[in-house]
Amino acid sequence: MTEAIITAKTKKKTTWKEISNCIGLSEVFTTSACLGQNTLSKSEAEKLGTFLDLSSEVVNTLQVFPTKGPGQEISTDPLIYRFFEICFVYGPTLKEVIQDKMGDGIMSAIDFTMNVDKVEDPKGDRVVVTMNGKFLPYKKW
Template structure:
């Protein structure tokens, strides 16, 4: 069983059994966005969580070590996403990416926002009476550093 097969099994079993992502995250006691990403093949699950998920979703036993292994990450089927929900995030990158780069440098110095020591949150706000999706990227600032010996 490959990780892609394990992911496909999770996706269809979740729909068939009617679990929400929130219920699966609660079941293993891990943050919601992290759990969803992990179950979509982007993070290894702790072995115990892998076993719980396999049980809940009736996955075969051989899925457990596969879910617990570090996966080959990168979840988009094409370099530029075609799905409109995901595309809007890419569009924001096209329109605001260079501005964010300038401001990270102006406010923090030469470096990057880590995508490894990093968390994402999804929330909700209201502006002018309309419901807004709020997505927060929160990553450690890593200054460019050339280690001395």
């Protein structure tokens, strides 16, 4: 499925942003679904299929509930690895600051949005990743 989508995206010379606009979802969520990490509704998958001229098999596969996450391995892709590195270095700090502000709990990855933006800078363009997750306090019983 993902290979067919990437091939069609390349052939059409389009962007993830243009694809996401076509189906009415965010760029990050749309890309995630196309990479097999999220699912699309029938109408969303059909819009994507029409936009990229995908087979009915690919359109149907986009609607299957995925198994999320690549497993227990740490990616060696330099860009992906940097996100692991950020968590290794700043994870304990993020946990402390979040819990200091919010209490004992976690940030949801289910009730969650993420945006990726480019900010031009004379010293080199910047990547801005904004994650927005609902705070879930631990329940006492």
